[in-house]
Amino acid sequence: MILAAVDDLLFTSKIHAAAKQRGVDVVFARSPEEFLAQARALRPALVIFDLNSQRLQPLSTIAGLKADASLARIRTIGFVSHVQVALIEAARSAGMDEVMARSAFAAKLGDILAKGPAFDVYRIRKDFPILRQKVHGKPLVYLDNGATTQKPQAVIDAMVRGYAEENANIHRGVHLLSERATKAYEDARGTVQRFLNAAESREIVFVRGTTEGINLVAQTYGRQRIQAGDEIVLSAMEHHSNIVPWQILCEETGARLRVIPITDEGELLLEEYEKLLNERTKFVSVVQVSNALGTINPVRQIVEKAHRFGIPVLLDGAQAVSHLNVDVRQLDCDFYVFSGHKLFGPTGIGVLYGKAALLDAMPPYQGGGDMISSVTFEKTHYNVVPYKFEAGTPNIIGAIGLGAAIDYLNSIDRDWMATYECDLLAYGTEALSQVANVQLTGTAKEKAGILAFVMDGVHPHDIGTILDQEGIAIRTGHHCCMPLMQRLGVPATARASLALYNTREEIDALVAGLDKVRQLFS
């Protein structure tokens, strides 16, 4: 949806025609008052201004838009009829994101509109067939994306095509189908490499998911390098899959866990983290985005502080990859793990990124086919990375599906997606904080995708069950973070977790459902 404050007839018809051609909805505002009312009601992905329009008072209208916190993130593009430096500067200082000459705007109109609908949520929703379902006779409101995300048709098609046209085992066959399957699997590795901005594709190991990635590092790197008396630093908001593998290692080696404490809002206490680092610390493993709180941790700083002591860092990116742009080289983390199913891809496939030098030096995780270069009964020579860590037939079609999920995400303007998600989270936070007897858990300044809460006098499971009757899927319980629940002093919370296809109307449905819960229990 695009909102245009343009009253020049020629441009109005040009925008109309270009929008129609691209299937983009466009609405024209005829007055400043109408413009702001439409912006509030329609939440457009983009607004276009004719800066020379007298009637639409562009400068004060933009200032009005930018002054409203809920509208300020909407992208604004203005055009001017000739180079009018003072007007351009005034538009910029009123908060306009981009100002273009009229001729350049006309030439780029197609591109501008193509970018706009790239974040039209209603269009995005059409890509996800499951979202058309009804549950208990009500339209499905899927707010359990932290547990797993839905899959776009492009992923489903890629997997069906994989089985229908390319299915064969990989790496070992000389026949055409095997070559095709091998290429598709290795292409998916390349797609993941570019997605994470890893330096080399051999730094991408396909695993079953985040859980297996962490276990792999604990059982290889950990067993090789961690000894009695050593310390492993985690945070108080870790998922069990980033606690238990390290605990197992501690039981095996005599090492011990140290835990970075958090504030009541759900933010890591960085000064306490620094105090935990010393010559005994041999590993740091922390979550980038908490699944139970939504907190975005300052992982770049965490890595940097650990590296000062020469300590490697693993980042659990399970909840981060679907919301944030991740650049492992910029983060400089040593390991990064995520699950395909939380990134709009299939279950049973995930990624362990590791710096090549570390992976090279690590012993294998499991033994079997494909992870060897030669075997005799006396001695086995292992394959090079990443194959050394991919024993047995891997999840070939899963990897292809994951590659398709990343391709799908790459077809969307990620900056716009982030802006949209940020706005949706702010809307949800505001809406939930207005519901009587509801308290949000996790109110960190930097958050992504999670609205966790408790309601006075109502167990989260009851909230979840009643909402289910309304067609609303949320998660309730300890979210595999029992130590965090203990820290928060609650046995469980209710959690609505958002993805790029969720809407404000779905948040409104959640709020209406919670009102029902409250009435039932009052």
Ligand SMILES: Cc1ncc(COP(=O)(O)O)c(C=O)c1O
């Ligand atoms: C932060 C975090 N880490 C790890 C995991 C485990 O992911 P998986 O079950 O896909 O291995 C999850 C799953 O919810 C998670 O949210």
